[in-house]
Amino acid sequence: MRAALLQMTSSDDPAQNLATMRGMLARARDEGAQIALTPEVCNCVSMDRGHQAEVLRPEDADEGLAGLRAAAAELGIWVLAGSLALKAEPPETRFVNRSFLISPEGEIAARYDKMHMFDVQVSETETYRESSGYAPGGRAVLADTPLGTLGLSICYDVRFAYLYRALAQAGAQVLTVPAAFSPGTGPMHWQPLLRARAIETGCYVLAPAQTGQHAARAGRSRRTYGHSMVISPWGEVLLDAGTDPGVFCVDLDMGAVEEARRKVPALSHDRQFEGPA
Numbered sequence: 646m647r648a649a650l651l652q653m654t655s656s657d658d659p660a661q662n663l664a665t666m667r668g669m670l671a672r673a674r675d676e677g678a679q680i681a682l683t684p685e686v687c688n689c690v691s692m693d694r695g696h697q698a699e700v701l702r703p704e705d706a707d708e709g710l711a712g713l714r715a716a717a718a719e720l721g722i723w724v725l726a727g728s729l730a731l732k733a734e735p736p737e738t739r740f741v742n743r744s745f746l747i748s749p750e751g752e753i754a755a756r757y758d759k760m761h762m763f764d765v766q767v768s769e770t771e772t773y774r775e776s777s778g779y780a781p782g783g784r785a786v787l788a789d790t791p792l793g794t795l796g797l798s799i800c801y802d803v804r805f806a807y808l809y810r811a812l813a814q815a816g817a818q819v820l821t822v823p824a825a826f827s828p829g830t831g832p833m834h835w836q837p838l839l840r841a842r843a844i845e846t847g848c849y850v851l852a853p854a855q856t857g858q859h860a861a862r863a864g865r866s867r868r869t870y871g872h873s874m875v876i877s878p879w880g881e882v883l884l885d886a887g888t889d890p891g892v893f894c895v896d897l898d899m900g901a902v903e904e905a906r907r908k909v910p911a912l913s914h915d916r917q918f919e920g921p922a
């Protein structure tokens with residue numbers, strides 16, 4: 646299977662971001678991809694909750710989701726909308742950070758709400774309070790496709806290894822980790838975390854990322870780390886997309902999943918243990 650990762654510098658204008666993604670998805674199809682993956686919050690990168698409240702919509706009224714479904718059907722490819730920022734279902738008043746797997750018929754095959762919230766002070770000048778704006782999910786999600794079984798996750802989830810172990814033990818062959826990684830943590834943490842998740846699980850890891858300097862509003866601009874990655878089940882870096890936006894294709898062979906797990910069957914070597922006391 647050929648997968649295309651869309652590396653983007655999403656603005657805070659959902660209509661503009663949809664237009665950008667439509668162009669990139671057409672290129673992905675032209676390059677022979679059967680599945681295309683977008684980064685986290687591909688419909689709107691913003692630090693301004695007021696602006697988000699104005700432009701974000703609930704799932705059933707979101708034009709970005711409708712547009713991606715139409716594009717998937719038109720092009721006849723699978724699309725993982727890495728995540729869309731949406732208004733949550735009432736009575737929840739926050740947003741949700743939700744991934745959608747869309748079939749080549751334009752149907753929603755799976756949805757996943759990001760579970761782990763990035764409430765982190767990276768440095769004196771870089772602080773995130775994701776849980777103030779977003780409600781976390783509480784359910785891990787697998788999705789069967791003709792291309793293999795996907796295990797869904799988003800960004801900061803990558804630091805919680807047991808989620809990926811559970812996904813792989815339940816049947817995942819490909820782990821998706823769309824991201825908007827921070828410039829403060831990315832250089833030291835992004836690649837080794839992704840490689841560890843691939844090695845521990847014997848899964849391919851597909852990690853499309855936001856990159857660069859995102860549009861400012863009310864002086865609150867934001868940068869992201871980029872470096873969309875594909876890691877093989879043995880831990881090799883098959884793609885490091887650097888920092889420019891673009892469409893990056895990689896060929897995957899599910900035989901490599903079996904081979905990695907045959908060489909090191911750690912996924913089936915769990916032990917029950919006591920403690921620590």
Ligand SMILES: O=C(O)CNC(=O)[C@H](CS)NC(=O)CCC(=O)C(=O)O
Binds near residue numbers: 742802831
């Ligand atoms: O805020 C939004 O609109 C969408 N959410 C995000 O972009 C989130 C929270 S700020 N980013 C991350 O999880 C980065 C994690 C990271 O960088 C790390 O684990 O080091």
